Structures are given as C-alpha cells and as structure tokens.
Amino acid sequence: MTTVLKTEASPPRPGTDLAGRLQRFSWNFTDTFVVARRNLIRYVRLPQLLVFSTIQPIMFVLLFAYVFGGAITVPGNIDYINYLIPGIMIQTVLFGASQTTVGLAEDLSQGMIDRFRSLPMARSAVLAGRTLADSIRNVFVVLLMVGVGYLIGFSFQNGLPAAIAAILIVVAFGHAFSWISAFLGLITKDPEAAQVAGFVWIFPLVFASSAFVPVETMPDWLQAFAEVQPISRTINAARYLTLGDAAPGASMTDVWLTLVWMAGIMAVFVPLSIWQYRRST
Amino acid sequence: MTEAIIVEEVHKRFGDVHALAGVSLSIPEQTVFALLGPNGAGKTTLVNVLTTLLFPDAGHASVLGLDVVNDRQHLRNVIGLAGQYAAVDQYLTGRENLIMVGELYHLGRATARKRADELLVRFSLVDAADRPAKTYSGGMRHRLDLAASLVGNPKVLFLDEPTTGLDPRTRLDMWNLIRELVREGTTLMLTTQYLEEADELADQIAVIDEGRIIAEGTADALKSQIGKDVLELRIEDNGRLSDAAAVLRSVSSEELQTEPETGRLFLPVTNGASTVIDVVRRLDSAAIDLAELSLRRPSLDDVFLSLTGRRAQEHANGQTGHPADQPQPAARSETA
Numbered sequence: 001m002t003t004v005l006k007t008e009a010s011p012p013r014p015g016t017d018l019a020g021r022l023q024r025f026s027w028n029f030t031d032t033f034v035v036a037r038r039n040l041i042r043y044v045r046l047p048q049l050l051v052f053s054t055i056q057p058i059m060f061v062l063l064f065a066y067v068f069g070g071a072i073t074v075p076g077n078i079d080y081i082n083y084l085i086p087g088i089m090i091q092t093v094l095f096g097a098s099q100t101t102v103g104l105a106e107d108l109s110q111g112m113i114d115r116f117r118s119l120p121m122a123r124s125a126v127l128a129g130r131t132l133a134d135s136i137r138n139v140f141v142v143l144l145m146v147g148v149g150y151l152i153g154f155s156f157q158n159g160l161p162a163a164i165a166a167i168l169i170v171v172a173f174g175h176a177f178s179w180i181s182a183f184l185g186l187i188t189k190d191p192e193a194a195q196v197a198g199f200v201w202i203f204p205l206v207f208a209s210s211a212f213v214p215v216e217t218m219p220d221w222l223q224a225f226a227e228v229q230p231i232s233r234t235i236n237a238a239r240y241l242t243l244g245d246a247a248p249g250a251s252m253t254d255v256w257l258t259l260v261w262m263a264g265i266m267a268v269f270v271p272l273s274i275w276q277y278r279r280s281t
Numbered sequence: 282m283t284e285a286i287i288v289e290e291v292h293k294r295f296g297d298v299h300a301l302a303g304v305s306l307s308i309p310e311q312t313v314f315a316l317l318g319p320n321g322a323g324k325t326t327l328v329n330v331l332t333t334l335l336f337p338d339a340g341h342a343s344v345l346g347l348d349v350v351n352d353r354q355h356l357r358n359v360i361g362l363a364g365q366y367a368a369v370d371q372y373l374t375g376r377e378n379l380i381m382v383g384e385l386y387h388l389g390r391a392t393a394r395k396r397a398d399e400l401l402v403r404f405s406l407v408d409a410a411d412r413p414a415k416t417y418s419g420g421m422r423h424r425l426d427l428a429a430s431l432v433g434n435p436k437v438l439f440l441d442e443p444t445t446g447l448d449p450r451t452r453l454d455m456w457n458l459i460r461e462l463v464r465e466g467t468t469l470m471l472t473t474q475y476l477e478e479a480d481e482l483a484d485q486i487a488v489i490d491e492g493r494i495i496a497e498g499t500a501d502a503l504k505s506q507i508g509k510d511v512l513e514l515r516i517e518d519n520g521r522l523s524d525a526a527a528v529l530r531s532v533s534s535e536e537l538q539t540e541p542e543t544g545r546l547f548l549p550v551t552n553g554a555s556t557v558i559d560v561v562r563r564l565d566s567a568a569i570d571l572a573e574l575s576l577r578r579p580s581l582d583d584v585f586l587s588l589t590g591r592r593a594q595e596h597a598n599g600q601t602g603h604p605a606d607q608p609q610p611a612a613r614s615e616t617a
Contacts, residue, residue: 011358011386011433027387034384038370038377045372045413111366115429118332120357121385 035129057092075248086238087211093174101198104185158244166241179269230261285468291340302492315483324472361435367426371415386433400428420451517570519544
C-alpha cells in the first residue's frame with residue numbers, strides 16, 4: 001500500500017513572544033468549543049437523553065402545582081405556580097448539573113481523558129467544554145419549564161428584561177454548580193458511582209431551601225440552614241426577578257449575593273477541578 | 282543512531298505499590314520497541330510517564346530530547362498515544378472523532394478534515410466514516426483509535442496493548458497496520474502481554490516485572506536466552522507419568538515438568554521437529570501410549586518461568602494475565 005497521508009499535519013508550536021502567548025490563550029476558548037460541540041452531539045444522536053432529562057422536571061412542575069400546591073400556602077398575594085416556577089428552574093439546572101459528574105466519570109473510565117491529556121490542547125478545555133455543553137442544555141430545559149409553566153398559569157410579573165435576567169441567573173448558577181459536579185466526576189471515576197455521587201448532595205440542598213415551600217414553615221435549625229445556603233439565595237433572586245416586589249422575602253440583595261456565591265464557587269472549584277484533571281489518569 | 286526515547290532511573294509509586302522501581306531504557310529513532318510483561322508489571326505506568334499523563338517521582342525521561350515534565354507542552358505536539366481502551370467518542374462518527382482530534386492538535390478545521398479523510402482511507406473506514414462509532418465492531422474501533430493517534434503526524438507513537446481483547450484475525454490486521462506505520466519511519470513503543478506480538482513487531486524487547494526491567498535484547502536473542510518451544514504431551518495412563526518422565530529426561534537439556542493430575546508433561550526444546558520424532562520413538566519402545574502431543578511457541582508464562590522462576594499469573598494475582606489464545610496448564614510440579 002502506498003502512503004496516502006499527504007497532508008502536512010504538523011501541529012503548530014507558538015513561541016513565547018506576545019503573539020505566541022495570545023495564540024495559546026485563544027486555544028482556551030477554541031478548544032472549549034470543540035469539546036462542547038462533541039458533548040452536545042450526544043443529545044442529537046441520542047435524543048432519548050434529552051427527552052428523559054426533560055420529563056423529570058416537567059413531572060416536578062405538575063406534581064408540585066397540583067398535588068402539593070393545594071396544601072402549601074405562600075405569604076403575600078401570589079399564586080403558588082408563580083412561587084413555584086423559579087424554584088423548579090433552579091432545581092432543574094442543579095439536577096442537570098449532576099450529568100456533568102456522570103459525563104466526566106464516563107470519559108475517565110473509557111480512556112477519553114487520557115487521550116485528551118496526551119494532546120497539546122488547553123488544559124481547561126475538557127472541563128470547560130463539558131460545563132458549557134451542560135449549560136447550553138440547561139438553557140433549553142429552563143425555557144421548556146417556562147413554557148410548561150405558562151400552560152398552567154405561570155407568568156413573569158416584572159417585565160421582559162427582568163425575565164431574561166431571571167433565566168440567565170438560573171443558568172449561570174447551574175454553570176457554577178457544574179464545576180463542583182466536574183470535580184466530583186473526576187474524583188469518583190466510576191460512572192455508576194457518579195450517578196449517585198452527582199445527585200445525592202444536591203437533593204437535600206434543593207429541598208431544604210425556599211424552592212417549594214417558604215422556609216418559615218421549617219423547624220428553627222433547618223430554617224437557619226435553609227436561609228444561609230446558596231440555593232435559597234439564588235431561588236430568591238430568581239423569584240425577585242420573576243415577580244418583582246411581590247416576591248415573598250426576596251429583594252435585589254439576593255441577586256447581588258447570588259453573584260457573590262457564584263464567583264466564590266467558581267473561584268474555588270475551577271482551579272480545583274483543573275488541578276484534579278491534570279493528575280487524573 | 283539518535284535516541285528517540287531515553288529513560289533514566291524512573292520511579293513511580295502509588296501508595297504501597299512501587300509501579301516503576303528504577304527503569305532505564307534507551308530506544309533509537311525509527312525502531313520498534315516492545316515492553317513485555319504481565320498485568321500490573323508497570324507497562325502502562327511507563328507509557329503514561331512518557332506521554333506526560335503521569336509525573337515520575339524520581340528519575341528523568343525524555344522523548345526526542347523533550348523532557349516529559351519540563352517540556353511536556355511541546356512534547357504533546359510530537360507524540361501519539363493509543364491507550365488500552367479504544368478511546369473514541371461513541372456518539373461521534375468516525376470522521377467527527379478524527380476531525381475533533383485534529384482540531385485539538387490545532388491543525389485548523391480545513392487541515393483537520395483533509396487529514397481525517399486520508400486516515401479513513403488508510404484504515405479502511407471510509408464506508409463507516411459517517412456512522413456513530415458505537416455501531417463499529419471492536420476491530421473497527423481499534424482501527425479508529427489507532428487512526429486518531431496518528432492525526433498529529435507523530436514522530437513517536439505509543440501503543441498500550443494495541444491488540445488485547447481482539448480476536449486472532451483482527452489482531453493480524455492490526456499487526457499489518459502497525460508494520461506499515463513502522464516502514465514509514467515512525468518510532469514505536471508498544472506494550473504487550475504476548476511474546477508472539479513482541480516477536481512479530483519489535484526490533485528490541487524489554488521484559489518488565491514488578492516495575493523493573495528483567496531482560497532486554499532483540500527478539501531472537503531473548504528467545505534463545507529464555508523462550509524455547511515447548512513440547513506438550515499427555516499420556517493415556519496417568520500412573521505411567523513417572524515412567525514417561527524417566528524415558529524422556531535425556532531428550533533435552535532443559536528441565537522437564539510434569540502435571541500428575543492431568544497426565545501432562547512439558548518439555549522445553551530447541552529443535553522442535555526432530556525432537557518430536559525422538560520422543561515418539563522412545564515412548565513407543567517403552568510401550569507408553571500417547572493421547573496428545575503438541576508443539577507450541579513459548580508463551581509469556583514460559584518466559585517468566587525461565588526468568589523469575591515463577592509464573593506470570595502468580596504475579597498478576599486475580600487478574601487475567603494470560604493470553605486467551607494460549608491456554609495455560611494448571612500448576613506444574615517440577616520433576617527434574
């Protein structure tokens with residue numbers, strides 16, 4: 001057989017001058033997009049994945065709106081569905097973030113991470129590409145939640161810019177959390193263990209929050225926890241952006257504090273995950 | 282001749298396990314080097330050190346003059362790695378997998394596409410190019426994996442157990458592909474559990490055990506040193522095994538072994554074919570009936586027995602350390 005490999009395919013080796021540094025820096029983004037596209041293709045090739053990951057949040061909306069909703073009273077003069085949807089949006093992106101854990105554990109166990117790490121790609125890209133892809137999926141799922149909500153009586157009360165801001169803050173918070181999930185995936189290594197590990201810590205955080213019921217109804221000790229934890233903060237922020245001043249117990253302060261939480265989570269878990277990635281094999 | 286890979290006193294520990302206990306090697310450019318050893322011997326750890334996946338605890342290693350720790354970013358431009366798993370994305374098509382790797386080598390989308398097309402032709406994957414890799418057979422997936430390791434035009438290629446778990450025919454296909462690569466001047470380091478594979482492909486072989494190189498040389502040198510062909514006999518009447526051993530003891534200068542439970546007898550021989558005639562004559566004149574007789578190539582197990590005095594499996598406790606196509610007999614007792 002004659003050689004058919006004619007293409008000059010030598011990987012570029014930028015120098016240490018400014019142009020080289022800029023080139024290298026730009027790879028952080030281009031490599032991230034390459035990896036994100038790879039992760040999103042899975043949803044196209046395996047549409048069941050998207051279908052089943054959206055059925056669960058839709059069930060939560062219906063369950064809480066119709067089964068528990070009648071028994072839950074919320075302060076102020078607002079419909080329970082309007083109280084519920086911001087909480088459900090956060091719950092959805094956080095449960096979705098657990099997919100980051102599973103995805104990375106799969107990549108590790110199947111040798112994909114070894115392959116990526118032997119390539120001259122940016123070392124942040126495998127993780128950033130994964131969290132980016134999961135956040136893009138979250139945008140889709142949150143919009144679907146809003147659509148289902150509108151069918152059963154939900155509506156944004158605070159104008160379009162605030163509505164967009166509500167969705168953005170929800171998705172951005174999910175993105176910050178998926179860096180925690182990424183770290184868990186890298187240390188769990190096994191996809192089946194990751195199924196549990198990705199989920200189990202999110203569950204109490206979501207339920208011991210203001211997502212479904214006002215925290216005032218909880219016992220004192222739990223109330224104390226529910227009030228300080230970041231998920232209640234973010235739910236209140238989303239609720240404030242959705243409902244305006246009618247949102248019970250929520251204010252613009254919650255929005256600022258949410259941004260602080262997000263920055264804090266990213267500041268810890270982005271470097272921690274990348275450090276763990278570099279020593280994974 | 283220039284050295285492509287230099288390894289000096291490399292150590293790597295994982296907790297209590299000394300995975301590499303002072304390994305030194307030098308591998309000339311444009312040669313094929315096989316690292317032969319059972320599971321857990323340290324083969325993959327060494328490949329991982331050389332491909333920048335693991336830092337050595339002590340010692341130095343360089344590939345094409347690039348240090349595996351200090352120059353790792355540059356080093357990744359000039360090496361290719363196909364690990365033990367066929368590390369391809371199941372949901373991407375074969376073509377998409379190769380283009381993705383090309384883009385991550387920063388070849389640019391257009392070049393990455395052209396390169397993918399060429400590799401698909403080269404590895405006979407054109408018909409399956411636009412199907413998701415999860416529909417591929419094991420052999421196709423391994424070919425795609427090998428293709429992916431070549432996207433960046435590597436000067437040094439690392440293949441970690443390239444044929445483990447493949448059926449015999451697919452293994453032959455892989456061997457042919459690997460031979461072609463080598464003919465084009467790629468330096469290749471491969472790891473294997475199969476002596477036969479090292480013999481077929483490699484110019485130089487090193488045997489590794491418990492993180493140490495225990496033998497090194499050309500395939501021929503190593504074989505004449507350690508691996509004689511093995512004549513395996515089973516006699517009808519187990520009770521006459523010791524008679525048979527007595528008759529056959531002087532046939533070969535090597536140690537003869539018996540396995541009383543199964544009535545088997547193992548005889549390492551240098552000149553297989555003519556020894557067979559001698560053996561049959563001797564048994565016939567002693568009126569010992571023969572049930573089976575076979576002459577087989579030495580296995581990794583035989584190499585290990587001869588180098589370390591113990592079997593490869595004892596070492597790789599609880600792991601499937603022997604090749605599926607060379608069934609190993611149960612424990613032997615020495616009767617020399």
